[in-house]
Amino acid sequence: MESTNKQTVMVTGASGYVAGRLIENLLGKGHTVHATVRNPHDRNAVGHLLALNDGVTSRLKLFAADLLKEGSFDEAMKGCDLVFHTASPFFNKVKDPQRDLVDPAVKGTENVLSSANRTPSVKRVVLTSSVAAIIGDAADCLGYPGGIATEEQWNTTSSLKHQPYSYSKTQAERKAWEMAGAQSQWELVVINPSFVIGPGLKTHSNAESFNIIRQMANGMLRFGAPDFNIGVVDVRDLAEAHYRAGFMPEANGRHIISARESSLLELATLLRNKFGRRYPFPKRTLPNGVIWLMAPLAGLSRRMVSRNMGQPWKADNSKSIRSLGMSYRPVEESITEMFAQMVEAKLV
Ligand code: NAP
Numbered sequence: 441m442e443s444t445n446k447q448t449v450m451v452t453g454a455s456g457y458v459a460g461r462l463i464e465n466l467l468g469k470g471h472t473v474h475a476t477v478r479n480p481h482d483r484n485a486v487g488h489l490l491a492l493n494d495g496v497t498s499r500l501k502l503f504a505a506d507l508l509k510e511g512s513f514d515e516a517m518k519g520c521d522l523v524f525h526t527a528s529p530f531f532n533k534v535k536d537p538q539r540d541l542v543d544p545a546v547k548g549t550e551n552v553l554s555s556a557n558r559t560p561s562v563k564r565v566v567l568t569s570s571v572a573a574i575i576g577d578a579a580d581c582l583g584y585p586g587g588i589a590t591e592e593q594w595n596t597t598s599s600l601k602h603q604p605y606s607y608s609k610t611q612a613e614r615k616a617w618e619m620a621g622a623q624s625q626w627e628l629v630v631i632n633p634s635f636v637i638g639p640g641l642k643t644h645s646n647a648e649s650f651n652i653i654r655q656m657a658n659g660m661l662r663f664g665a666p667d668f669n670i671g672v673v674d675v676r677d678l679a680e681a682h683y684r685a686g687f688m689p690e691a692n693g694r695h696i697i698s699a700r701e702s703s704l705l706e707l708a709t710l711l712r713n714k715f716g717r718r719y720p721f722p723k724r725t726l727p728n729g730v731i732w733l734m735a736p737l738a739g740l741s742r743r744m745v746s747r748n749m750g751q752p753w754k755a756d757n758s759k760s761i762r763s764l765g766m767s768y769r770p771v772e773e774s775i776t777e778m779f780a781q782m783v784e785a786k787l788v
Contacts, residue, residue: 446470447471447472447521447522448471448472448473448474448519448520448521449466449471449472449473449474449520449521449522449523449524449686450473450474450475450476450513450516450517450520450522450523450524451463451466451473451474451475451476451524451526452476452505452507452513452523452524452525452526452527452548452552453476453477453525453526453527453528454475454476454477454486454489454502455477455478455482455485455486455489456526456527456644456647457636457640457644457647457649457650457675458526458568458633458636458675458678458679459475459524459526459527460488460489460640460641460642460644461640461641461675461676461678461679462524462526462678462679462682462683463475463489463492463500463641464492464641464679465676465679465680465682465683466683467492467493467499467500469683470499471499472499472500472501473499473500473501474501474503474516474517474519474520475489475500475501475502475503475516476502476503476504476505476513476516476527477502477503477504477505478504478505478506479504480502480503480504486502487642488641488642489502489641490502492641503515503516507527507528507544507545507547507548507551507552508543508544508547508548508551509551510551510554511551511554511555512551513551513552513555514555514558514559517555517556517559517562518559518561519561520559520561520562521561521562521563521564522562522563522564522565522566522686522687523552523556523562523564523565523566523626524565524566524568524682524686525549525552525553525565525566525567525568525616526568526682527544527548527552528544528545528548528549528568528608528609528612529541529544529545529608530605530647530648531605531648532605532648533739534604534605537600537601537604537607537608538600541604541605541607541608542600542604542607542608542611544608545608545609545611545612546608546611546612546615548612549567549612549613549615549616549619550615550619552565553565553615553616553619553620554619556625556626557619557623557625560625562625562626563625563626563627564626564627564628564629564686565616565620565626565627565628565629566629566630566631566682566685566686567612567613567616567628567629567630567631568631568633568682569609569612569613569616569630569631569632569694570606570609570632570633571589571632571633571634571671571696571697571698571755572595572598572603572605572606572609572610573594573595573606573609573610573612573613573632574589574590574591574593574594574595574632574694574696574755575589575593575595575606575753575755576595576596576597576598576602576603576606576607576610577597577598577603577744577747577748577751578668578669578747578748578751578752578753579746579747579748579751580593580595580596580597580747581751581752581753581754581755582751582752587752587754588754588755588756589696589754589755589756590696590755590756590759591632591693591694591695591696591759594610594614595607595609595610597747598610602741602743602744603744613630613694616628616630617630627692629685629686629691629692629693629695630685630693630694630695631678631681631682631685631695631697632694632695632696632697633673633678633681633697633698634670634671634672634673634696634697634698634699634755635649635652635670635671635672635673636649636672636673636674636675636678637649637653637672637673637674637675637707637771637774637775637778638674638675638676638677638769638774638775638777638778639675639676639777639778639780639781640675640778640781642785643781643782643784643785643787645785645787649675650778650782650787653707653711653775653778653779653782654782654787654788656704656707656708656711656719656721656722657711657715657719657720657721657779657782657788658788659720661704661708661720661721661722662720662722663722663726664722664723664724664725664726665703665704665705665708665722665724665725665726666704666725666726666731666745666749667703667704667705667725667726667728667731667749667750668703668704668748668749669701669702669703669751669752669753670701670702670703670704670753671698671699671700671701671702671753671755671757672698672699672700672702672707672771672774672775673697673698673699673768673774674699674768674769674771674773674774675774676769677697677699677766677767677768677769678697680766681695681697681760681764681766684764684765684766685764688763688764690763691763691764693759695759695760695763695764696755696756696757696759696760697757697760697766698755698757698760698768699757699768699769699770699771699774700757700768700771701752701753701754701755702771703725704722705722705724705725706771707771707775708721708722708723709721709723710771710772710775710776711775711776711779714776714779715776715779715783719788728745728746728749728750731745731749732745732746732749
């Protein structure tokens with residue numbers, strides 16, 4: 441499937457942080473984009489997207505669709521060759537994990553792929569899964585060959601009670617592979633990003649990525665950051681990875697999309713070097729024992745603490761470089777440009 445600059449593509453969850461940069465990328469390369477949002481009349485959700493229309497052509501078309509409403513993606517999918525399914529709730533704290541995370545993730549995926557089954561023009565679906573469908577807790581890496589996660593592994597440690605967001609992503613990706621295997625009209629290509637940073641098309645004040653970075657600057661971590669290792673990737677590189685997964689004929693299977701391993705402390709240190717005089721970024725990690733003791737007060741489970749704090753997090757991004765030709769921006773650039781955007785928008 442090559443980009444002929446004529447293909448019409450669909451993007452679900454268009455109001456989101458990741459989708460904004462993806463839509464910008466697709467429009468920039470000449471595609472017509474059918475973008476779904478829950479409420480296309482909400483200026484806050486779509487204003488930054490409409491600003492991408494150049495005034496002469498309007499290759500961005502908005503459609504209303506809800507993950508939980510059967511058939512609601514049919515209209516937007518009509519005439520599309522390719523579907524990018526990014527919509528899924530990303531929150532670490534929820535009241536009811538089944539209702540708030542798993543149902544929209546899994547039923548939503550089922551719903552979008554059922555629409556693809558009914559839309560003969562669709563030849564490929566690119567699903568935004570997560571590295572969380574591969575690594576539930578950092579400690580999982582210790583059980584993988586060489587201590588490094590690859591696309592071969594699946595998260596088997598998350599559940600409704602433990603890391604429910606990761607569980608929702610795992611279940612949704614499993615559902616997608618199951619449905620892909622049951623038909624032959626479209627092929628599935630999966631993107632498994634690590635923690636996404638970098639400036640959005642706008643500051644997405646409700647997106648979890650922005651919430652996490654905000655917590656580094658608002659004094660919450662003044663006495664130290666949890667010793668938490670994570671992989672990180674720039675949202676603009678992630679958009680390009682989606683694009684390549686959509687249009688490179690040979691793209692197939694899962695793809696870990698991650699620039700490199702980092703940690704909360706390293707991200708905070710990079711920010712402190714640039715913005716440190718004005719914000720109380722953490723200067724050290726807190727002892728894991730202290731976090732373990734205080735975990736219930738902070739709404740964290742002790743199992744989560746012991747399986748993540750101080751544990752090495754390692755994922756192999758070589759397939760993305762080899763198969764999609766990805767190169768990644770320096771993390772320093774991504775995190776400082778993101779924070780500068782947050783400062784400008786008075787989010788911190
Ligand atoms: P985001 O800004 O919160 O975007 C999530 C999108 O999903 C929003 O557009 C949201 O629409 C939509 N959505 C949620 N529930 C919905 C429902 N019931 N019906 C229709 N749409 C619904 O988060 P993001 O960071 O861009 O995440 C986008 C995708 O990337 C998700 O699949 C996420 O799991 C994945 N991902 C993100 C990261 C990361 O670090 N950010 C890492 C790995 C994978 P509303 O605006 O209407 O709520």
